[in-house]
Amino acid sequence: MSKKTIEIYDRPAGGWGALKSVAQQIFEQGIPAKGVRTLFAANQPDGFDCPGCAWPDADHTSTFEFCENGAKAVAAESTGRRATPDLFAKMSVTKLAEQTDHWLEGQGRLTHPLRYDPATDHYKPLSWDAAFEIIATHLNALPSPNDAIFYTSGRTSNEAAFLYQLFVREFGTNNFPDCSNMCHEPSGYAMREAVGVGKGTVLLEDFQHADAIFIFGQNPGTNHPRMLGELRAASKRGAAIVSFNPLRERGLEKFQNPQDMKEMLSGQSTVISSQYLQVKIGGDLAAVKGIIKYVLEQDLLAQQQGQPRLLDTEFIASHTAGFDAFADDVLAEPWETITAGSGLSREQIEAAATTYLRAEKVIACWGMGITQHKHAVATIRMISNLLLIRGHIGRLGAGLCPVRGHSNVQGDRTMGIDEKPKAEFLKRLGAVFDFNPPQEHGYDTIGAIEAMLASSDKVFFALGGNFAVAAPDTAVTERALRHCALTVHVTTKLNRSHLVHGRDALILPCLGRTEIDMQASGPQAVTVEDSMSMVHLSSGINPPASPDLLSEPMIIARLASATLKHRSRTDWMGMVAHYDVIRDKIADVFPQFANFNARVHVPGGFHLRNTARERVWNTPTRKANFFAFPLPVNASPSHTAQSLSSPVFTLATIRSHDQYNTTIYGLNDRYRGVFGERRVLFIHERDITELGMQAGDWVDISSISDDPVKRCVKRFMLVAYDIPRGCLAAYFPETNGLVPLSSYADFARTPTSKSIPVVLSPHHPETP
Template identity: 45%
Template structure:
């Protein structure tokens, strides 16, 4: 490995602690033209170059023909659904799906010899991209207290050591069990079952960082924390609104659905601070028009909203819709729907006596003309779908903004009907299935009663820790062991310095992983890595190849069967890892037949069928090609809520006060096109015109000039929430088409600036899209200040 010559900061040789963040060094930034459309031939070239880089072109290409196909395996990337009917024989996948598969199918291996040659400290000097390119983990590894290198450990000894730590805790609540969105339904169900039988509901998971906001908003208004549309609805709808979401990077296969809807006459409105290529146009590489033609123009209207100006925008639309309704009585609002299906309509209308349209326009950052155009697109249509992503869910008022979206749909009667409703676009490929399988720190009494009735033990009723509360509990030494079923906990969370300090206080950290990541390097006093099979690997149990199941973002449960020979014979699937952990920890005290579930996924599914509604005849239905849809009462027009019976409430919300000091800017973090969540596939953000660099800050041209900067300047970024100085050093300014006083950076490089207390109201998610920062010219002495923090 090459010596890292980057400036040393918070975790330098003096502290002897590994870097909690990416090294503070710049690469060789090159700027190209920003993209006007997504996908096309460049996406194909980029995707297959990753297969070559991972030395798996033949092996990986063979697997691609099975990915997202009926009887094949589910893409390990996003949760966008597969078509129920015909699927492309050429490839039912996108660029990011190929890159995700390349990382799984790689022939590069990390063995015990690798860890012997590379200390934890030395590995931490690499950036996340370099760390992720090392290859697949091949055997269990253990880092002893005060150790410098991971050492090999047998599976039996690993489970024994974890069990000893768990059983030595003063309370089960001193342990926390984290879950990544790639975990299968079978593993997720057993994982939460083990945690509950052990005695805790401390189950932080990736939903706590991406779409907890959606669930919090939807459950209390329409009675279900999921979307209400199917993929087919996109094809026949009249209007699609995409707000706070970038499909070209985050869910590229969504572009195909948008193109089909567009072809059938749908109008598309895009709402986002940045004019993302994937919102503007689509070149389908499987069609002639996408290769040599002009492709498909997607957005009919682009609304460049300010960061957190969405609420003002939504209320402005409502005022204009009310104006149009008054001019066209009964043609804009659906009064029959309002009367039969909703409550609170009169109070909702009354609020607009206190709002001024011109003030809302100014707060939104969008012109009045554009807002009128948007309202007129919506006004006389009923079949309307609204999609959103983390651009909304990671705002401090994200729950209220989603409820405001529902207000518009309730006015229109555009929910609970075919071709209309809400579509939170989920990230990881089974993040929704995890929650369905009761991966939840706040299980309901009804869920716990069913577990108790079937398994015969009384599960804990006290709510557990979500991600943010778990981090604080670790910091306060109330949690002493963290078990991570997948994911990269450190890089995914906020307030990196604080989180790293919390992790280092733990007695033991355990990570079930396929590849090396930074969370293996920022650890407790002891650490264990348990390597596991990937989604595309053949999973043999008792001599037979098995399949697991997942749930996509539209509630379809399907089978997934790997077909690649694993890179090591010393890998164990996640389901058996949970069972072995349970048997080692609980022993004869357990009333659950863990060996039975260890030996049979069908038996796990039988248990799921008895404990979770909607899974009747699970083993039979999931073997049908394409799987089956879970029940969705809201999709059928039944809004069953705790507080409002069978009616969906109109919600009264407030306009946020987004006040900035003269030298402050609002920052939102985002991913590059060469990235999926915390996994860095490459160093090019093709659509935004950024090559070979991640430490950039996108700024408005006027802000650059007024701040005394120029494009290309090196700067340091600061946040002062909670009266604490947080520093992200050494970034390069890139001039971009973005609202004034707004900036955008990449995560996880700027997670350090997001206070652990900067959270979304009600959902307690990190508000990573709403961070007040100061930008100053780079000071080479900044690293000395960081080291004192």
């Protein structure tokens, strides 16, 4: 346990601190030799894809193709610790639920299938055959297939995701809530209508040619550390990097590459951001619109003076639609509204716009700091507008780059994990497997929670993830899960969702990404798709943590066989005997995967076609589309509560440096100077003073919503931090309970976890 301290961290991201952290993680998991050997196989052509983030691999890999947080993920999966049936015999579910998420994670790999026994409040081991029969009995007893809900984590491989969606659709439903619903759903929605494809238009090589990289709402130092290598190289060759983020994040300021011995030994580092703009929370939409407004004004001035146009007029005329209405809207937007909405001065916005104008090739990146807002779709469309006005899509060194989180979250959606599948896809799927897929749209994450609340006969099946903790409105989500007739979790390690169970409940332990997957034809490889649509193989190198583990494809195949029996014409066990067979079927369903096996067995894999990169626009207009969006005068959610006597702040939930998604590796947040504590609240020091408090005081946080529900999380320590006034930040999942289920992004229904209106009150310890 780390000592609880708050310090000022003035060193660069990476460096010796990262190396020390990697070594510490390996030793803490009790795998000094195995851990090092495993890390050397991470992100290698003949190794496994890191189970962490979805940042792509370089064409020419080095010996060390892992980052600090990737090493934590690999060490956690390769751990020597085991959560055997003895643990569950000793501790009831009630007792386990009293432990912290960090403690639960620390018990190690699960080794046997488990079933909840309500008579004793303990999980008990059972056979795989019994587990599949129990699930099949529950599923087949449902009044309708739509009473079953099938959740998917972004860690799932392409092969598992494909089999999963096939089984669920043969069962008869499109209920596919997944982690995309909670993170990058707005990116896909906005980009499909703007440029005709819901994926990023850049490749890794584009970063080597970009003149400017604009980063919105992203903290690569913690969430995608390998991206820092590309940003460092771009900075060193003179590319401008303009970052928009409410918090000062060390990874966007300075980086010391642990693979550069000269930097390491000399103590030198590389400046990352040439401009750092601390927008207020939710201010990115106004900031981007302000940049565009300045560019359009300067273009008008150039025309008046007989100078060359600043816009790519040929591109706009040939490749886009809707420009005139969009330009009129931008030019009509008052600067006062833009500066008030962004929290930036006009001078700051114009400086960023000047950088944009000087660049011949621009990349725009963004993360969940953009997607988890009410106006997320509008913001991403505005980012697209920014690149379209100067033709920065479909050009080497330029394009749109939504940086996804989990390692195969993009691939899962490509494989058909989608609650709103396209009719064309369903037709092909039905033809290949000789059945009639359901046409009715299914539940997304919010819809699934609502459905579980409304009925007590639902079955909830989770292929990975930590749904109870990842979803918004924690108390409501937990109540929904407990309302189910059956909850099932396929997982590698124990987490809180397993303790928030239905009347019947199963835990099914599976192989990890780092482990050898042995099937009838021999060891198997799976495939994943990264953030830039590269598809490549992943082969584990370690023996399984337990002889009783099954791979995710095998779990799905056996479940499908037990549930569907003679109703299915699919040879489930034949497909999992050799995963090449699964990939052949994927190629039959998806034309872009033609010759899948031949292409993916080439080292490095292959790139899925991206039509927008080719300036082929698969939109209704057959062109890239501009979208106008007048700024809301009261863009901040805090305006909904101005009648309150207490100051209203806007809270963003964030990760610490010792976590990935909901997995807590440790209690330190090195780059922000927080050690041994997670219940902290980052706040401007002047806001602390005006509250009549001081740093180190403890507060309760209450959110404000339109419903009568009181949502409050207790005992958070105030930490003075460089963040705009009126803005707060705290870690999730501790603060997820503050997000109302009814508060989500327009069109995309992503929880607004990055813009929660809250009030603070002094924490008073409860008296016995």
